[in-house]
Amino acid sequence: MKAAVRTNFDDSVSAYDAYEQRTGRFTALAKLLATELSARADNPVNAVLDAGAGTGVSTRVFAERAQRTVALDISREMLRKLKAAPRIEADFDHLPFVDNSFDGVAFTASLFLVPDPAVAAREAARVLRPDGVVGAVAPLGWVDADGTDVFADLERESRSPTGADAVEAALANEVTVTTGTWCFATTAEDVRRFHAIPAMAARLYPRLTVDERVTKARALLAGLEGTVEQRWRWIVGVAE
Numbered sequence: 001m002k003a004a005v006r007t008n009f010d011d012s013v014s015a016y017d018a019y020e021q022r023t024g025r026f027t028a029l030a031k032l033l034a035t036e037l038s039a040r041a042d043n044p045v046n047a048v049l050d051a052g053a054g055t056g057v058s059t060r061v062f063a064e065r066a067q068r069t070v071a072l073d074i075s076r077e078m079l080r081k082l083k084a085a086p087r088i089e090a091d092f093d094h095l096p097f098v099d100n101s102f103d104g105v106a107f108t109a110s111l112f113l114v115p116d117p118a119v120a121a122r123e124a125a126r127v128l129r130p131d132g133v134v135g136a137v138a139p140l141g142w143v144d145a146d147g148t149d150v151f152a153d154l155e156r157e158s159r160s161p162t163g164a165d166a167v168e169a170a171l172a173n174e175v176t177v178t179t180g181t182w183c184f185a186t187t188a189e190d191v192r193r194f195h196a197i198p199a200m201a202a203r204l205y206p207r208l209t210v211d212e213r214v215t216k217a218r219a220l221l222a223g224l225e226g227t228v229e230q231r232w233r234w235i236v237g238v239a240e
């Protein structure tokens, strides 16, 4: 599973950045998460681990606010684009840091990509200083105005490795959490652009090649019109 996730993101660099340049969606998520982390921290969040930093979209947001931000990702190709901070190619299930290293650990749209988020949640708690804060953003899907999942009746093969509930439960096992939902009005064309990212199309068609899955995702979503809502669960916790 992890090797597939790594390869999927290695293949996604240009489509990911094109989507972000058009929508600013991951920047928006990181800014909201940074605000929640600061709001709940008793002390300044000076040292941040951006866990699943990708091409550095979230890293830039945290680096603007913290004295020290470290970017960590499993995908070498995503990280290669990242210029904003020290970068480490690693798995957030096995963090290469000693205990009590950070004031904050942020998983911006990354913790749902492992089958068992409990492992990374434990690692995040280990590297956090006492009173440190940890946060994650996990997708809740795309819904119509009446709250219906737009993918409910569409033919696809799978969903993400882990759901938002599992991400929340994993973090709640380690820290005291607060959660909420962020909603973004999204055009049908931007839903198609999101699924033009090979790693996102892989959540629909995990067994197909990059070209096949992106083509099939575009065909699947060809009839989508108007605006739908993309929903994300945020979870923020404070270490004891």
Ligand SMILES: C[S@@+](CC[C@H](N)C(=O)[O-])C[C@H]1O[C@@H](n2cnc3c(N)ncnc32)[C@H](O)[C@@H]1O
Residues within 6 Å of the ligand: 002, 005, 006, 009, 026, 027, 030, 051, 052, 053, 054, 055, 056, 057, 058, 059, 072, 073, 074, 075, 078, 090, 091, 092, 093, 107, 108, 109, 110, 113, 114
């Ligand atoms: C949707 S991207 C988000 C990137 C970035 N946080 C942003 O806001 O643009 C998810 C990132 O998590 C990384 N990732 C997935 N599983 C990982 C793991 N086990 N350890 C480290 N990074 C991982 C992927 O390689 C990918 O770059």
